[in-house]
Amino acid sequence: MEIKKFLGIDVGGGSVRGSVIDKSGKLYHEDKIQTQIDWKNEEFLQALIGLVDKIIKVQMPDAIGIGTPGPIDMDLGTIIKSANLSSLRNTPVVSSLKEKFNLPVYFNNDANCAALGEYYFGKGKGSSNVIVLTLGTGLGCGWVYNGQIFNGYKGNGMESGHITVIMHGAACGCGKFGCAEAYFSATGLLNRYKDKTGEELKSAEEFFRKVSEKDDNCVKILQFSTDVLAELIRNLIHAVNPQKVIMVGGLTASYNLFEERLVNRVKNIIWPVFKEYTEIMVGEKIAGSYGAAALCFE
Numbered sequence: 001m002e003i004k005k006f007l008g009i010d011v012g013g014g015s016v017r018g019s020v021i022d023k024s025g026k027l028y029h030e031d032k033i034q035t036q037i038d039w040k041n042e043e044f045l046q047a048l049i050g051l052v053d054k055i056i057k058v059q060m061p062d063a064i065g066i067g068t069p070g071p072i073d074m075d076l077g078t079i080i081k082s083a084n085l086s087s088l089r090n091t092p093v094v095s096s097l098k099e100k101f102n103l104p105v106y107f108n109n110d111a112n113c114a115a116l117g118e119y120y121f122g123k124g125k126g127s128s129n130v131i132v133l134t135l136g137t138g139l140g141c142g143w144v145y146n147g148q149i150f151n152g153y154k155g156n157g158m159e160s161g162h163i164t165v166i167m168h169g170a171a172c173g174c175g176k177f178g179c180a181e182a183y184f185s186a187t188g189l190l191n192r193y194k195d196k197t198g199e200e201l202k203s204a205e206e207f208f209r210k211v212s213e214k215d216d217n218c219v220k221i222l223q224f225s226t227d228v229l230a231e232l233i234r235n236l237i238h239a240v241n242p243q244k245v246i247m248v249g250g251l252t253a254s255y256n257l258f259e260e261r262l263v264n265r266v267k268n269i270i271w272p273v274f275k276e277y278t279e280i281m282v283g284e285k286i287a288g289s290y291g292a293a294a295l296c297f298e
């Protein structure tokens with residue numbers, strides 16, 4: 001019996017990666033292109049189709065899954081807009097790929113794909129109720145319950161990075177104030193540093209390096225932002241009672257700098273019953289394209 005293979009595509013701020021895998025996670029072929037932040041609809045779709053065309057000439061999949069930053073419209077198969085690719089508007093992702101390649105196409109946001117990747121291939125494997133937080137440029141969230149991703153009405157459920165944690169707090173990229181993402185994300189940490197010092201840092205890596213060097217401003221910003229993240233995790237635990245809360249993304253490379261404060265804070269503010277079984281951990285380094293391919297499994 002022939003093993004079915006699935007092409008997963010992860011649209012990230014730095015690159016668009018495509019991976020052909022099977023249900024076991026075995027990789028058959030992979031390729032990527034550099035993301036151009038000024039892509040307009042037609043340019044983005046041409047680049048996406050070009051990548052898929054290049055991949056399927058080497059390894060033909062049975063279906064395609066694609067994950068992009070939101071907000072999206074799952075019913076229409078479109079990217080409504082994108083924080084990373086600001087020139088995209090109502091981009092017809094699903095119909096363009098179906099028309100070109102005549103394959104089933106499954107579509108979701110990137111945080112949901114990250115959650116599926118952890119559920120099928122990472123530390124969420126075998127768990128019936130898993131929350132995955134993506135700690136990167138922004139703060140995303142996905143929830144897998146009984147093997148199914150929670151999508152919400154049109155695919156924009158669990159946008160937990162935009163839960164208000166600090167009333168009348170710092171400005172967020174979404175246009176509102178006090179969101180968790182405005183504090184615990186690469187963008188949030190750098191903006192809070194600029195607010196406090198008037199200076200700009202080049203990257204989150206530089207921020208965490210200064211934390212390691214005991215820079216007082218960075219240490220205090222990280223402490224407060226970690227408390228914000230803990231409050232968000234508390235809210236999620238109380239809302240959906242997960243077995244595991246798994247963190248993934250670039251900021252987890254510095255988890256040792258905030259792990260103790262985060263875990264202790266969460267345990268101090270959740271109901272005692274949740275302390276007995278809710279696990280908080282960093283996930284595996286599962287490529288977002290694997291999670292996108294897992295959309296086809298469902």
